[in-house]
Amino acid sequence: MSITPTIPTVTLNNGVDIPQLGFGVFQVPDDATTAAVSAALAAGSRSIDTAAIYGNEAGVGRALAESGLARDELFVTSKVWNADHGYDATLRAYDASLAALGLDHLDLYLIHWPTPDRELYVDTWRALEKLAADGRVRAIGVSNFEPAHLDRIIDASAVVPAVNQVELHPALQNREVIAADERHGIVTEAWSPLAQGAVLKDPAITAIAAAHAKTPAQVVLRWHLQQGRVVIPKSVTPHRIAENLDVFGFTLSADELATVDALDRNGRTGPHPATFHG
Template identity: 60%
Template sequence: MTAVPEITLNDGTTIPQLGFGVWQVPADEAQDVVAEALKVGYRHIDTAAIYGNEEGVGRAIAESGIPREELYITTKLWVSDFKAGQTKEALRTSLQKLGLDYVDLYLIHWPSPEDEKYLEAWKALEELQAEGLTRSIGVSNFLPHHLDRVAEVGTKTPAINQIELHPALQQRQVQEANESRGIKTQAWSPLAQGAVFGDEPIVKAAEAHGVSPAQVIIRWHLQQGRILFPKSVTPERIASNFDVFGFELSDAEVDAITALERDGRTGMHPDSFNP
C-alpha cells in the first residue's frame, strides 16, 4: 500500500498528510463512499457534525476491519452547539454517531465571531482533550486575529487551522500566522471545486506528467507541506486523487501554479459568517 507522509503536530501526534473529505456526501451514500476510500488506501477521514453523515462514516469504519489505531478521524463542532454552550455534549453525540471512543482531531468549524462564543468553545475543547475524547484540538476558518484571541484565553495552541486553500485562494497571511504559531495549515476545497482545472500552468503540468489536473493540484499542496483532503464520490476519482506519489512537480511548475493566486474564494468569509 502507498505510504502517505505523516505530519507531526505541535502536540506530538502525527496526521496523514493526504486524507479524504466527505463534505456534501449524502448520508445514505457516506458508508459506501468512505468504504471505497478506505479500500483505496486512505486512512485519514474528515467529517463534521453539520455534514449529517457521521453515522455513515462510522459504519464504514466499523465494517472495514482496519484497526482503530491505523485510522485518523476528524470531526467538527458546529456553531449552534457552541453558541448554546453544548460543546462537550456535541462531541459526545458525534462519537456516538461515529461509533468511536475518541476522535483524533476535533475542530471548531467556524469562529462566528460576532459574540466571541468560540473562545468559550476553545476552553471546552481543551477539557475534552484532557478527558481523552479527542487526541488533538484545532480550529477551522480562523483568521490571524481570531488566533490571537484564542492565544489570550487558552492554555494550548491549536494543532491545526483548516482553511479554504487552493491555487486561486492561498490565504498567505493566514498561512504565515499559522506557521509563526506552530499551527499546521490544512486545506479544505483543495481543488477549488474544479475551477482551476483549465488554468494553463495546471494543464501544462498535467500533460507533462501524464496525470490529471486534480493530481497536479494535490501534488502542489503536498510539496508545500500542507495537509489536505480532496473529496469525490466517484470510485475512479477517489483512486486517482490518492495516486499522487509517483511523480513530482518541478520548482518551476510549483511556482507557476502558486502565481495563480486571485480572489477565488468559494466559501464564506470567516469575519462575516455568523450562522
C-alpha cells in the same frame, strides 16, 4: 493491479501524527457516505474528515465499522458547529458526534467556524482543551480562523491549536492565514483543495499535468503536499478517489510550483459560513 499508497504523516505541535493526505465528505449525503468512505479506505486512505453539520457522521461510522481496520490505523476528524458554541454545548456536541460515528474518541476535533458575532469561540476552545486534557481527543484545532481569531484564543488559553483547516486552492491561497499558522506552529489543512474542480481546466495546470502524464487534480494535490500542507480532497467516484491518492510518484519542479502559486486571485474572500459549511 492497484498498489496501496504509503501516505506520509505530518507531526502536529502536540506530537500526534496526521496523515498528510486524507478524505473529506463535505456535501456527501449520509446514504452515499458509507460507500464513498469505504472506497477511500480500500484505496489506502486512513484519514477521514467529517463534521456535525454535514449530517453524515453516521455514514462515516458505518464505513469505519465495516472496514475491519483497527481503530489505531485510522485518523478521524469532526467539527463542532456554530449553533453548539459555548463550553457545555460543545461537550454535548462532542458526545453526539462520537455516538453518531460509533467511536470512543476522535483523533482531531475542530471548531468549525469562529462565528465572532456570538463571542463564544474562546469558551468553545476551553471545552476542546478539556476534552484533550481528559484524553477523549488526541488533538484539537480550528477551522476557518483568521489571524485575529487565532491570536485571541492563543492569548486566552494554554493550548495552541494543532490545525487550522481553511479553504485553500490555487485560486485562493490564504497566504496571511498560512503565515499566521506558521508563526504559531499550527499545521494548515486545506479544504476544497481542488476548488470543487474550478481550477482543473486552467491552462497552466493542464500543461503541467500533461508534462507528468498526470491528471490536473493530481498536480494540484501534489502542489499542496510539496508545500507541507495537509489536504482532504473529496470525491464519490472510486477511480477518482484512487487517483487522488496516486500523487507520490512524481515531483513538481520549483518553476512548476511557482506557476501554480501565480494563479492566486489576490483579495478574494471565501463564502460566508451562513451559506457554506466547508
